[in-house]
Amino acid sequence: MSRFGLRHTNPGGLKIGIKEVMKNRKPGRLYHWHLDNARKALSRGQESWEANLPFTSTMHLTVSRANVKYVLVDNFKNYPKGEIWRSTFRDLLGDGIFNADGFNWKKQRKVASYEFSAKTLKTFMFDTFVKHADKITGLIGDSIGKAKFATLDVQDLMARYTLESIGIIGFGVSLGAFSDLGAEISSSFGDAFNTATARTSDRFVDPTWPIKRLLGIGKERELAESIKLVRSFAMKVIKERRAEAASGKEGANLQDLPDLLSRFMFRTKGSGEEFEFTNEELYYIIINFVLAGRDTTTNSLTWTLWELSKECNKRCIDMILQETERNRVELGLAEGEITHELVAKGSYLKAVIQEGLRLHPSVPLDLKECIEDDVLPDGTEVRKGDRVLFVTWCMARLKEQWGDDCEQFRPERFINEDGNFRPPEATKLPIFLAGPRLCLGKDMAFLSSSILLTKLLESFEISGGESQEYQYDVGLTIFAEKGMHLRLKFKND
C-alpha cells in the first residue's frame, strides 16, 4: 500500500519498452496507441503505466486527473521541467521561459505575466489579428477568384496567420508569411524555425544525439544550421532596436512600442520589481514565445476548422453566425464589425474552440521530472530522476470523465445553464497545463482564434472534412501530417 492508502500500480502494472515505442511512434498511430494502453491499464483498475527506454530514466504515463493535479499544482516544486527536457531543448530555447526552472523561470514569468496583462499589448494584439485575418480572407478570396470554389490547405493558411502575427507581436517585424499562396511559406525565419523544432523533438527518441551533436553530423547538423539562421535573424532585430534606442533619435517612441521584444527591452518590470535583460536573454525570451505561441495556435485552428467542415457539425457554424449577429445587434455594431466586446461575448464560439482543443490538444502530451522519490495519488511509485508524462489527448477520450459521447464534437458541453462559456477545470484537461506554469498565452490564443474564425466563417462556406481521414504527425505539437485540404467557397455563391 502507498502512503495514500492506495495500491501501488508499478508491481504487475502495464509496462512498455523501446520496441513497442519504435513500432508505434508513427504518424496517425502514436496517440491511438497511448489510448489503447490507457484502456488496458484502466481495465486492470490502474490509471498509469510505465515506459522503460534505454539510456534514460523510467517514464510514468498517466491519465489520472488526481496525478495531474498533484504533479502540476500540489507538489509543483518536486516536478520541474528537469534536466533531460532542458538539455534536449537547450540549443534552441536556451534558458527562456519555456525551458527554464527555478529563479530563471520565476523572473521571466513575473515580467511576462505583467506585460501580458497590459492594455497596450492587448489592443496591439487585437488590431494585429484583425488585420491579419483580413489578409487571410483576402488570400482565400483571390484563390477562389471566379471559380466556384477552391480546395486549399488550411493548415498552411493558419501557419501563415500565426507566423506573421507572432512576428509583429513578438518582434515588431513582418516575417513575409503572406507572400505567394501556393508556394511554401517564403520566410526563411519560419522555415528555419520549423526545422529547428522538428530536429529538436527527434532528440527524444535518439539517445545518441549528444554524440552526433559533437561530431556535427546527420540531423544534428541540420539543427545547428537552422538555429544559426534563426539566431542571426532575431539577433539582428534585437541589436538594431537597441541601437535605435541608444541613438536617442526615436528613443522616447521606442519605449512605447507595443511588441514583446520592446516591452522586455525597455519596460522590464514585474510585480513592482525591476529586471534587466541582456541581448542574449532577450533572444531566448522571444524565441520561446515564438515556439509557445505559433504552432499551438496553428494546430488549434486547423483541427477546429476540420471539425467544422464536416457535414455533421454544420449546425455549429450556424450557431456561431447567429450568436455573432445577435451580439452585434446588442452592441450596436455595423455589419461585419469586430470589437473586443464582440469577441468577449462569443460564448458559443469559445466553446467551439475549446471543443476543438479537447479533441485535438495542440500539446498532446507533456512531461515533468521528479526531484525527490515520491508516490503519486494513484499509488504509482516515482523515483528521483523518473519522469511523469500525462497524455492529455487520451484524457479527453475517457468515457469515465466525459461521457459516452466523448469522441464526438459537441461544444455544448462547455456551455452552462445560463448559456455562458464554461471552460473545463485545468486539471481535468491540461490543454494549457495547470498550476504555476499555466500557459501565459491562453487568452491570446482564444482572441486570435475567435477573430480568424469569425471572419472566415462569415465570408466562406467550408466543407470536405469527412472526405479524407487526416492523421496527426509526430512531434511536439499536433500537425496534420499531410496538410488539411478543405473546400472553400464564397457564401451565397
Ligand code: HEM
Ligand atoms: C491553442 C494555443 C495554445 C496552447 C494549446 C498552449 C499550450 C501550452 C502548454 C501545454 C504549455 C505548458 C508547456 C509545459 O510547460 O510543458 C504552455 C506554456 C506556455 N505558453 Fe502556451 N499554448 C497556446 C498558445 C500560446 C500563445 C499564443 C502564447 C504566447 C505567445 C503562449 C505562451 C506560453 C508560454 C510563455 C508558456 C510557458 C509558461 C511557463 O512555463 O511559465 N501559449 N502553453
